[in-house]
Amino acid sequence: MFDDPRITAVGLLVEAHAGLSARFAAQFEEHGLSPVEFEMLTRLARSPGNQLRMTDLAAQTSLSTSGVTRVVDRMERDGLLRRRACPSDRRSSYAVVTAAGLERLDQTLPGHLRIIEQWFTGQLAPDTLRVLLDGLRQVRDAVHPGATAGSTEPNPAEPTAPPGG
Amino acid sequence: MFDDPRITAVGLLVEAHAGLSARFAAQFEEHGLSPVEFEMLTRLARSPGNQLRMTDLAAQTSLSTSGVTRVVDRMERDGLLRRRACPSDRRSSYAVVTAAGLERLDQTLPGHLRIIEQWFTGQLAPDTLRVLLDGLRQVRDAVHPGATAGSTEPNPAEPTAPPGG
């Protein structure tokens, strides 16, 4: 029953993910970041103006809106982010990456890429990697986490509301 | 910078994993189980005597020993598990799956396998799946989460101490 190939398949996916996540977390910690904080920084840094409304930030990450409120609280306290009132909609506020935040991200990214290379992509022959990524993409497209989706997509640019002026 | 293929690769792995996890969690919930509880049940059910010492249970799962203490508390309260004193070592105690626990697992497993088939293995051509699993195995073996490892392994049987008698 438990040696069903499907169980094995899920086990491999889960363990590979868990192992990589642990490596990532360790490297993030060297730079004083948690995984969520790194995620926030990357999401914001790839957005126009290095900013995103709280709601959109939540939609693009693994956190709820209240979760975003709190992680932004912490990162603002640490000087990595800054809240900015949205001029066109007084309900909204932007989270903006500060210079310190960008700098921190710049310090962190090279090591992150190196770790991916070392423990993931570099472990596989090019053909294997290609097929593996195709397969993951098919699965991803099928399950479509919805809110979590979009990370590998081009760039939503203006997800719901225009930044206005 | 952010469209680096390595970033994309990790994104796919993370999103595929997140999407599948969400599907699993929803199905577990139909049977009144959380993902950790399901994990505990499967680990115990595949162990000799349907039991494992608290420490070994922690070593084989994603939880710390105190985490195991508490989830076993809850599951014992719900009648899925039972604590049993270890006769050969009075420091240790076993977590044993009850009949109700086994029954719950039997109710949950078919649907779980069906979901894996539906959203993961069944999404891929046999060749693709084979290569993908090989790749995941290579990555898994490389990162070797250590404690988390072993889920797809045969069976540790007696990880640290002999059950004795």
Added chain:
DNA sequence: GAGCAACTATAGCCGCAACAATATTCCCCG
């Protein structure tokens, strides 16, 4: 323009899990 539903961010409350501290038991070594 007034009313109302939807949207946005936040705060209260709760459960979960990791870390550290603690109590008990075991085993090695003399």
Added chain:
DNA sequence: CGGGGAATATTGTTGCGGCTATAGTTGCTC
């Protein structure tokens, strides 16, 4: 046999994050 260090499980403490409630804002409808 006795002492000390390791092992085992539990509990206290802490932080995180989801859900719900809430307050403020917007835009639609009449």
